[in-house]
Amino acid sequence: xxxxxxxxxxxxxxxxxxxxxxxxxxxxxxxxxxxxxxxxxxxxxxxxxxxxxxxxxxxxxxxxxxxxxxxxxxxxxxxxxxxxxxxxxxxxxxxxxxxxxxxxxxxxxxxxxxxxxxxxxxxxxxxxxxxxxxxxxxxxxxxxxxxxxxxxxxxxxxxxxxxxxxxxxxxxxxxxxxxxxxxxxxxxxxxxxxxxxxxxxxxxxxxxxxxxxxxxxxxxxxxxxxxxxxxxxxxxxxxxxxxxxxxxxxxxxxxx
Amino acid sequence: xxxxxxxxxxxxxxxxxxxxxxxxxxxxxxxxxxxxxxxxxxxxxxxxxxxxxxxxxxxxxxxxxxxxxxxxxxxxxxxxxxxxxxxxxxxxxxxxxxxxxxxxxxxxxxxxxxxxxxxxxxxxxxxxxxxxxxxxxxxxxxxxxxxxxxxxxxxxxxxxxxxxxxxxxxxxxxxxxxxxxxxxxxxxxxxxxxxxxxxxxxxxxxxxxxxxxxxxxxxxxxxxxxxxxxxxxxxxxxxxxxxxxxxxxxxxxxxxxxxxxxxxxxxxxxxxxxxxxxxxxx
Numbered sequence: 403x404x405x406x407x408x409x410x411x412x413x414x415x416x417x418x419x420x421x422x423x424x425x426x427x428x429x430x431x432x433x434x435x436x437x438x439x440x441x442x443x444x445x446x447x448x449x450x451x452x453x454x455x456x457x458x459x460x461x462x463x464x465x466x467x468x469x470x471x472x473x474x475x476x477x478x479x480x481x482x483x484x485x486x487x488x489x490x491x492x493x494x495x496x497x498x499x500x501x502x503x504x505x506x507x508x509x510x511x512x513x514x515x516x517x518x519x520x521x522x523x524x525x526x527x528x529x530x531x532x533x534x535x536x537x538x539x540x541x542x543x544x545x546x547x548x549x550x551x552x553x554x555x556x557x558x559x560x561x562x563x564x565x566x567x568x569x570x571x572x573x574x575x576x577x578x579x580x581x582x583x584x585x586x587x588x589x590x591x592x593x594x595x596x597x598x599x600x601x602x603x604x605x606x607x608x609x610x611x612x613x614x615x616x617x618x619x620x621x622x623x624x625x626x627x628x629x630x631x632x633x634x635x636x637x638x639x640x641x642x643x644x645x646x647x648x649x650x651x652x653x654x655x656x657x658x
Numbered sequence: 659x660x661x662x663x664x665x666x667x668x669x670x671x672x673x674x675x676x677x678x679x680x681x682x683x684x685x686x687x688x689x690x691x692x693x694x695x696x697x698x699x700x701x702x703x704x705x706x707x708x709x710x711x712x713x714x715x716x717x718x719x720x721x722x723x724x725x726x727x728x729x730x731x732x733x734x735x736x737x738x739x740x741x742x743x744x745x746x747x748x749x750x751x752x753x754x755x756x757x758x759x760x761x762x763x764x765x766x767x768x769x770x771x772x773x774x775x776x777x778x779x780x781x782x783x784x785x786x787x788x789x790x791x792x793x794x795x796x797x798x799x800x801x802x803x804x805x806x807x808x809x810x811x812x813x814x815x816x817x818x819x820x821x822x823x824x825x826x827x828x829x830x831x832x833x834x835x836x837x838x839x840x841x842x843x844x845x846x847x848x849x850x851x852x853x854x855x856x857x858x859x860x861x862x863x864x865x866x867x868x869x870x871x872x873x874x875x876x877x878x879x880x881x882x883x884x885x886x887x888x889x890x891x892x893x894x895x896x897x898x899x900x901x902x903x904x905x906x907x908x909x910x911x912x913x914x915x916x917x918x919x920x921x922x923x924x925x926x927x928x929x930x931x932x933x934x935x936x937x938x939x940x
Contacts (some may be wrong), residue, residue: 429736453684453837465900466735467710468685470891473836481870482684482709482764482840491763491782510786511832511936514759514892519792525744530731533787534763563786576807654900 407588415586421446432499446453463650509564509582536562541580548587554620565599605630660830668879672850677817679852680707684839689822691886716740722752741910772814772847783809819848830874836893856885884936
């Protein structure tokens, strides 16, 4: 069955979730991955969007973080201060999803600026919830397409903390959550080295060569001692994901 | 005490040049009609505050109403950049704009501290994040009981908060439903406030005893503007016009097409134009 690299990335992220997860979900691929997990192998997964919706079960993917669909299908909806204070800061979230314009080898992320902060070449949207999501969730999954522009040797700005300068630097910032345990890209899955915390390729998606990953990374990327192959998407996974996108496009007024 | 007035009167009386103003809404109940009235009345030198500035702030900034933007995420959700904001910030058109940037947690906590009458908000945040290097309003304090280091930001103190809600009753009490965001906190941290509503009812009728209601005596002005949150949405009334949010990208990309859109849809119209979008879900 044919599939796109983005579908592989989304499916790989979905598979890493289980019924035991309480997820802080972001818009875009994370939202697709979390709902795919909910509609396939993890029906009891708890999805929380920062707009205040607890245990939401959207039938279509929201375009914005606060689409009505999220509140209409939620167990309850709380205020935004309550969301950030009780639920995120209070330590109720097992898994937070993040992405960004840039990532470095220690999984620190930039969603703020390209170029200098005071005089940017490109002003990006900014951190939103990311600075506190990155440190308050039990663990972080990162989903982003891999290229030399996005996987960079040095971030222009550290919007949210990954492993800082590596090793035990995260703890030096007073943070005792796990941090980014997996990075899902359109080419591979990366995991931090247990000691140095530098990201290493843990598994390659089917048909992806090591050179492709090297060419799409702005630092000399390392490979784990034993690199696995990501299992192919199943027909069921692709079907559920595509139906979700089809419903979403119809709902958002995009004629196919 | 809330007074029922026209939208023009509400803005005239409650929004002044140079004010610090928040038109809040976490993608829901965004007071577009009121924002358009601020544009029509040509307010200048505003400090605009919002967690998630979207199209209405793009419009205000593109018309030169603001000197400063305080925010935590600035963009067109799921679509891309706010081109008018970026043009102002990166190129100074139509006038330069300053920014004060925070995280969502910081803004939410600042609103809550403002509503609570505290001087600052504290929370576990900004750890390892670079914003604290570039924003002098992000400080660190030490917990006097545990010695834990925590982030601190000033409490929100607004001149005026502008929000939209589903219903007001005849006494000017206002009820919010769905994603309630920081609307309550914004109003309670402001000296003055304007609430636009979909409808005015004799009585709220059957409701949860925990319904989110702001009493009329906490508000300055209440204005009936059906459809006044379009293209955002009003839970129970009409849906978010996601197609318009996508269309805005092309409209705002170009200075001339932006001005033409404003001329036709803002300067050439009044709040009544929003009624076309008003619809109560069956």
